[in-house]
Amino acid sequence: MGIDIRKAAPLDAAPACNLLRRSIEQGCAPDHCGRPDILDTWLANKNPENVAAWFASPTNHAIVAERDGELLGLALLTQAGKLALCYVEPGALRIGVGRALLAAVEAQARAWNIGKLFLHSPASSTTFFERHGYANAGQEKSCFGLECSLMWKQLDADPLEADAKRKRFCNCSQ
Template identity: 85%
Template sequence: MGIDIRKAAPADAVSACNLLRRSIEQVCEPDHRGRPEVLDTWLANKTPDNVAAWFASPTNHAIVAEQGGQLLGLALLTQAGKLALCYVEPGALRVGVGRALLAAVEAQAREWNIRKLALHSPASCATFYERHGYANAGLEKSCFGLECSLMWKQLDADPQDFDAKRKRFCNCSD
Protein backbone atom coordinates (compact mmCIF):
# COMPACT_ATOMS: atom_id res chain seq x y z
CA MET A 1 0.00 0.00 0.00
CA GLY A 2 1.43 3.39 -1.01
CA ILE A 3 1.64 6.71 0.74
CA ASP A 4 -1.07 9.14 -0.32
CA ILE A 5 -0.34 12.87 -0.25
CA ARG A 6 -3.27 15.27 -0.19
CA LYS A 7 -4.02 18.87 0.68
CA ALA A 8 -4.55 19.32 4.41
CA ALA A 9 -7.96 20.50 5.53
CA PRO A 10 -8.90 22.34 8.72
CA ALA A 11 -10.77 19.14 9.74
CA ASP A 12 -7.34 17.44 9.94
CA ALA A 13 -6.18 19.91 12.59
CA VAL A 14 -6.69 17.79 15.73
CA SER A 15 -4.98 14.67 14.39
CA ALA A 16 -2.25 16.77 12.72
CA CYS A 17 -1.65 18.69 15.94
CA ASN A 18 -1.32 15.44 17.88
CA LEU A 19 1.14 14.12 15.27
CA LEU A 20 3.19 17.33 15.48
CA ARG A 21 3.41 17.13 19.24
CA ARG A 22 4.34 13.40 19.25
CA SER A 23 7.00 13.95 16.61
CA ILE A 24 8.55 16.87 18.47
CA GLU A 25 8.43 15.06 21.81
CA GLN A 26 9.78 11.74 20.53
CA VAL A 27 11.67 12.16 17.26
CA CYS A 28 13.29 15.45 18.30
CA GLU A 29 14.10 14.28 21.84
CA PRO A 30 17.85 14.23 21.10
CA ASP A 31 17.54 17.95 20.36
CA HIS A 32 15.40 19.22 23.25
CA ARG A 33 16.51 16.47 25.66
CA GLY A 34 13.29 16.94 27.61
CA ARG A 35 14.31 20.44 28.73
CA PRO A 36 11.02 22.17 29.59
CA GLU A 37 12.34 25.63 28.66
CA VAL A 38 12.83 24.40 25.08
CA LEU A 39 10.11 21.77 24.73
CA ASP A 40 7.30 23.87 26.24
CA THR A 41 8.17 26.83 24.00
CA TRP A 42 8.42 24.58 20.92
CA LEU A 43 5.02 23.04 21.62
CA ALA A 44 3.27 26.24 22.76
CA ASN A 45 1.76 27.13 19.37
CA LYS A 46 0.99 23.53 18.38
CA THR A 47 -2.73 23.71 19.17
CA PRO A 48 -5.62 22.44 17.05
CA ASP A 49 -6.85 26.02 16.50
CA ASN A 50 -3.45 27.22 15.29
CA VAL A 51 -2.96 24.19 13.05
CA ALA A 52 -6.43 24.70 11.54
CA ALA A 53 -5.57 28.36 10.86
CA TRP A 54 -2.24 27.40 9.26
CA PHE A 55 -4.01 24.87 7.04
CA ALA A 56 -6.71 27.39 6.04
CA SER A 57 -4.35 30.26 5.19
CA PRO A 58 -4.34 31.02 1.46
CA THR A 59 -0.61 31.85 1.62
CA ASN A 60 0.27 28.37 2.88
CA HIS A 61 0.35 25.05 1.11
CA ALA A 62 -0.33 22.41 3.75
CA ILE A 63 -0.31 18.71 2.91
CA VAL A 64 -0.70 15.47 4.79
CA ALA A 65 0.58 11.97 4.13
CA GLU A 66 -1.73 9.05 4.74
CA GLN A 67 -1.58 5.32 4.42
CA GLY A 68 -4.68 3.21 4.84
CA GLY A 69 -6.53 6.24 6.21
CA GLN A 70 -3.95 6.85 8.95
CA LEU A 71 -2.21 10.23 9.13
CA LEU A 72 1.55 9.64 8.92
CA GLY A 73 2.98 13.08 8.26
CA LEU A 74 2.40 16.69 7.39
CA ALA A 75 4.24 19.55 5.76
CA LEU A 76 3.58 23.24 5.31
CA LEU A 77 5.15 25.54 2.73
CA THR A 78 4.71 29.31 2.80
CA GLN A 79 4.60 31.43 -0.34
CA ALA A 80 7.81 33.05 0.92
CA GLY A 81 9.62 29.76 0.27
CA LYS A 82 9.87 28.61 3.87
CA LEU A 83 9.24 24.99 4.73
CA ALA A 84 7.63 25.81 8.07
CA LEU A 85 6.59 22.27 9.01
CA CYS A 86 7.69 18.80 7.97
CA TYR A 87 6.91 16.16 10.58
CA VAL A 88 6.43 12.41 10.48
CA GLU A 89 4.67 10.10 12.90
CA PRO A 90 7.38 8.53 15.11
CA GLY A 91 6.35 4.99 14.13
CA ALA A 92 6.49 5.83 10.43
CA LEU A 93 10.08 7.00 10.11
CA ARG A 94 12.32 5.71 7.31
CA VAL A 95 9.54 4.32 5.12
CA GLY A 96 9.35 7.20 2.62
CA VAL A 97 6.82 9.51 4.28
CA GLY A 98 9.25 12.41 4.70
CA ARG A 99 10.61 11.93 1.18
CA ALA A 100 7.07 11.97 -0.27
CA LEU A 101 6.16 15.12 1.67
CA LEU A 102 9.35 16.87 0.58
CA ALA A 103 8.81 15.97 -3.08
CA ALA A 104 5.24 17.29 -2.97
CA VAL A 105 6.29 20.54 -1.28
CA GLU A 106 9.08 21.08 -3.80
CA ALA A 107 6.65 20.49 -6.67
CA GLN A 108 4.30 23.11 -5.22
CA ALA A 109 7.19 25.55 -4.78
CA ARG A 110 8.02 25.14 -8.47
CA GLU A 111 4.36 25.79 -9.37
CA TRP A 112 4.57 29.01 -7.34
CA ASN A 113 7.85 29.86 -9.13
CA ILE A 114 9.77 29.66 -5.88
CA ARG A 115 13.36 28.81 -6.74
CA LYS A 116 14.85 28.51 -3.26
CA LEU A 117 13.44 26.78 -0.17
CA ALA A 118 14.66 27.39 3.35
CA LEU A 119 13.95 25.79 6.71
CA HIS A 120 15.29 25.44 10.23
CA SER A 121 16.13 21.85 11.11
CA PRO A 122 16.96 20.43 14.50
CA ALA A 123 20.31 18.62 14.47
CA SER A 124 18.66 15.20 14.59
CA CYS A 125 16.91 15.83 11.25
CA ALA A 126 19.55 17.80 9.32
CA THR A 127 21.05 14.74 7.59
CA PHE A 128 17.60 13.88 6.19
CA TYR A 129 17.49 17.21 4.39
CA GLU A 130 21.12 16.96 3.30
CA ARG A 131 20.34 13.58 1.69
CA HIS A 132 17.64 15.34 -0.31
CA GLY A 133 19.86 18.08 -1.67
CA TYR A 134 19.60 20.74 1.03
CA ALA A 135 22.72 22.67 2.00
CA ASN A 136 23.46 23.33 5.65
CA ALA A 137 24.29 27.02 6.09
CA GLY A 138 25.15 26.71 9.77
CA LEU A 139 23.45 27.08 13.11
CA GLU A 140 20.88 29.68 14.07
CA LYS A 141 18.85 30.05 17.23
CA SER A 142 15.22 29.20 16.51
CA CYS A 143 12.28 31.12 17.89
CA PHE A 144 11.82 28.45 20.58
CA GLY A 145 15.41 28.64 21.80
CA LEU A 146 16.97 25.63 20.10
CA GLU A 147 20.08 25.79 17.94
CA CYS A 148 18.89 24.66 14.50
CA SER A 149 20.61 24.25 11.16
CA LEU A 150 19.55 26.75 8.54
CA MET A 151 18.95 24.53 5.50
CA TRP A 152 18.27 25.68 1.95
CA LYS A 153 17.85 24.20 -1.48
CA GLN A 154 17.99 25.82 -4.88
CA LEU A 155 15.20 24.36 -6.99
CA ASP A 156 16.09 23.84 -10.62
CA ALA A 157 13.83 25.11 -13.32
CA ASP A 158 11.93 22.61 -15.39
CA PRO A 159 14.50 20.93 -17.68
CA GLN A 160 12.29 21.59 -20.72
CA ASP A 161 12.29 25.32 -19.90
CA PHE A 162 16.08 25.23 -19.59
CA ASP A 163 16.50 23.50 -22.95
CA ALA A 164 14.16 25.99 -24.65
CA LYS A 165 15.99 29.00 -23.18
CA ARG A 166 19.42 27.53 -24.00
CA LYS A 167 18.44 27.00 -27.63
CA ARG A 168 16.98 30.48 -27.86
CA PHE A 169 20.18 32.17 -26.63
CA CYS A 170 22.76 29.81 -28.04
CA ASN A 171 23.37 28.76 -31.63
CA CYS A 172 25.41 25.75 -30.62
CA SER A 173 24.25 22.29 -31.57
CA ASP A 174 23.59 19.42 -29.22
Protein backbone atom coordinates in the same frame (compact mmCIF):
# COMPACT_ATOMS: atom_id res chain seq x y z
CA MET B 1 0.10 0.10 0.38
CA GLY B 2 1.64 3.35 -0.81
CA ILE B 3 1.81 6.73 0.82
CA ASP B 4 -0.87 9.17 -0.30
CA ILE B 5 -0.16 12.91 -0.22
CA ARG B 6 -3.10 15.31 -0.25
CA LYS B 7 -3.95 18.88 0.65
CA ALA B 8 -4.65 19.27 4.36
CA ALA B 9 -8.34 19.75 5.18
CA PRO B 10 -9.91 21.52 8.19
CA LEU B 11 -10.79 18.16 9.77
CA ASP B 12 -7.08 17.26 9.72
CA ALA B 13 -6.17 20.00 12.22
CA ALA B 14 -6.69 18.03 15.45
CA PRO B 15 -4.98 14.80 14.34
CA ALA B 16 -2.20 16.82 12.67
CA CYS B 17 -1.70 18.73 15.89
CA ASN B 18 -1.41 15.47 17.81
CA LEU B 19 1.11 14.19 15.26
CA LEU B 20 3.15 17.40 15.54
CA ARG B 21 3.28 17.13 19.31
CA ARG B 22 4.25 13.41 19.26
CA SER B 23 6.90 14.03 16.64
CA ILE B 24 8.43 16.86 18.64
CA GLU B 25 8.18 15.10 22.00
CA GLN B 26 9.42 11.70 20.79
CA GLY B 27 11.15 12.07 17.43
CA CYS B 28 12.99 15.23 18.40
CA ALA B 29 13.87 14.04 21.93
CA PRO B 30 17.62 14.01 21.15
CA ASP B 31 17.30 17.70 20.25
CA HIS B 32 15.36 19.05 23.23
CA CYS B 33 16.65 16.40 25.71
CA GLY B 34 13.41 16.80 27.67
CA ARG B 35 14.34 20.33 28.72
CA PRO B 36 11.07 22.07 29.67
CA ASP B 37 12.40 25.50 28.64
CA ILE B 38 12.84 24.25 25.05
CA LEU B 39 10.05 21.68 24.81
CA ASP B 40 7.31 23.83 26.34
CA THR B 41 8.19 26.77 24.07
CA TRP B 42 8.39 24.50 20.99
CA LEU B 43 4.96 23.03 21.73
CA ALA B 44 3.29 26.26 22.89
CA ASN B 45 1.64 27.11 19.55
CA LYS B 46 0.91 23.50 18.56
CA ASN B 47 -2.82 23.45 19.27
CA PRO B 48 -5.71 22.49 16.97
CA GLU B 49 -6.85 26.11 16.52
CA ASN B 50 -3.43 27.29 15.34
CA VAL B 51 -2.93 24.27 13.10
CA ALA B 52 -6.35 24.88 11.53
CA ALA B 53 -5.42 28.54 10.92
CA TRP B 54 -2.09 27.54 9.33
CA PHE B 55 -3.90 25.05 7.06
CA ALA B 56 -6.53 27.66 6.09
CA SER B 57 -4.13 30.49 5.27
CA PRO B 58 -4.16 31.28 1.54
CA THR B 59 -0.41 31.99 1.68
CA ASN B 60 0.37 28.47 2.93
CA HIS B 61 0.38 25.12 1.19
CA ALA B 62 -0.35 22.46 3.81
CA ILE B 63 -0.28 18.77 2.94
CA VAL B 64 -0.65 15.52 4.82
CA ALA B 65 0.67 12.02 4.18
CA GLU B 66 -1.58 9.02 4.77
CA ARG B 67 -1.46 5.29 4.37
CA ASP B 68 -4.64 3.25 4.72
CA GLY B 69 -6.41 6.29 6.20
CA GLU B 70 -3.78 6.79 8.93
CA LEU B 71 -2.11 10.20 9.18
CA LEU B 72 1.67 9.66 8.96
CA GLY B 73 3.06 13.13 8.31
CA LEU B 74 2.45 16.73 7.40
CA ALA B 75 4.28 19.60 5.78
CA LEU B 76 3.60 23.29 5.35
CA LEU B 77 5.19 25.59 2.79
CA THR B 78 4.79 29.37 2.86
CA GLN B 79 4.77 31.54 -0.26
CA ALA B 80 7.98 33.08 1.07
CA GLY B 81 9.71 29.75 0.38
CA LYS B 82 9.92 28.61 3.98
CA LEU B 83 9.29 24.98 4.80
CA ALA B 84 7.67 25.85 8.12
CA LEU B 85 6.60 22.31 9.05
CA CYS B 86 7.79 18.88 7.97
CA TYR B 87 6.98 16.25 10.57
CA VAL B 88 6.53 12.48 10.46
CA GLU B 89 4.83 10.18 12.94
CA PRO B 90 7.67 8.70 15.06
CA GLY B 91 6.61 5.13 14.24
CA ALA B 92 6.63 5.91 10.49
CA LEU B 93 10.18 7.20 10.16
CA ARG B 94 12.38 5.82 7.36
CA ILE B 95 9.58 4.41 5.20
CA GLY B 96 9.42 7.25 2.65
CA VAL B 97 6.90 9.59 4.29
CA GLY B 98 9.34 12.50 4.66
CA ARG B 99 10.66 11.99 1.13
CA ALA B 100 7.12 12.03 -0.29
CA LEU B 101 6.20 15.17 1.65
CA LEU B 102 9.38 16.94 0.54
CA ALA B 103 8.81 16.04 -3.12
CA ALA B 104 5.25 17.39 -2.97
CA VAL B 105 6.33 20.62 -1.26
CA GLU B 106 9.11 21.17 -3.80
CA ALA B 107 6.63 20.62 -6.66
CA GLN B 108 4.34 23.25 -5.15
CA ALA B 109 7.24 25.65 -4.73
CA ARG B 110 8.06 25.27 -8.43
CA ALA B 111 4.37 25.87 -9.30
CA TRP B 112 4.58 29.10 -7.28
CA ASN B 113 7.85 30.00 -9.07
CA ILE B 114 9.81 29.84 -5.84
CA GLY B 115 13.46 29.29 -6.70
CA LYS B 116 14.85 28.55 -3.26
CA LEU B 117 13.46 26.87 -0.16
CA PHE B 118 14.72 27.30 3.39
CA LEU B 119 13.98 25.85 6.81
CA HIS B 120 15.34 25.49 10.31
CA SER B 121 16.24 21.88 11.08
CA PRO B 122 16.99 20.38 14.47
CA ALA B 123 20.13 18.23 14.53
CA SER B 124 18.11 15.00 14.40
CA SER B 125 16.73 15.93 10.94
CA THR B 126 19.66 17.70 9.32
CA THR B 127 21.06 14.59 7.62
CA PHE B 128 17.65 13.84 6.07
CA PHE B 129 17.52 17.26 4.42
CA GLU B 130 21.16 17.07 3.31
CA ARG B 131 20.43 13.71 1.61
CA HIS B 132 17.69 15.50 -0.33
CA GLY B 133 19.93 18.27 -1.64
CA TYR B 134 19.63 20.89 1.09
CA ALA B 135 22.76 22.82 2.04
CA ASN B 136 23.56 23.58 5.65
CA ALA B 137 24.24 27.31 6.07
CA GLY B 138 25.18 27.01 9.75
CA GLN B 139 23.57 27.25 13.13
CA GLU B 140 20.83 29.65 14.16
CA LYS B 141 18.77 29.79 17.31
CA SER B 142 15.14 29.01 16.52
CA CYS B 143 12.24 31.06 17.83
CA PHE B 144 11.74 28.45 20.57
CA GLY B 145 15.37 28.56 21.73
CA LEU B 146 16.85 25.45 20.10
CA GLU B 147 20.05 25.64 18.06
CA CYS B 148 19.01 24.56 14.55
CA SER B 149 20.69 24.33 11.19
CA LEU B 150 19.57 26.86 8.59
CA MET B 151 19.01 24.67 5.54
CA TRP B 152 18.32 25.81 1.98
CA LYS B 153 17.92 24.34 -1.48
CA GLN B 154 18.01 25.92 -4.90
CA LEU B 155 15.20 24.41 -6.97
CA ASP B 156 15.55 23.59 -10.63
CA ALA B 157 12.61 24.65 -12.75
CA ASP B 158 12.01 21.07 -13.92
CA PRO B 159 13.67 18.21 -12.01
CA LEU B 160 13.60 15.89 -15.05
CA GLU B 161 15.33 18.54 -17.14
CA ALA B 162 17.93 19.01 -14.41
CA ASP B 163 18.60 15.25 -14.31
CA ALA B 164 19.12 15.25 -18.08
CA LYS B 165 21.63 18.10 -17.78
CA ARG B 166 23.60 16.17 -15.15
CA LYS B 167 23.99 13.09 -17.37
CA ARG B 168 27.02 12.89 -19.58
CA PHE B 169 26.46 12.48 -23.27
CA CYS B 170 28.72 10.55 -25.57
CA ASN B 171 29.14 11.88 -29.12
CA CYS B 172 30.61 8.70 -30.49
CA SER B 173 28.87 6.93 -33.36
CA GLN B 174 26.18 4.43 -32.54
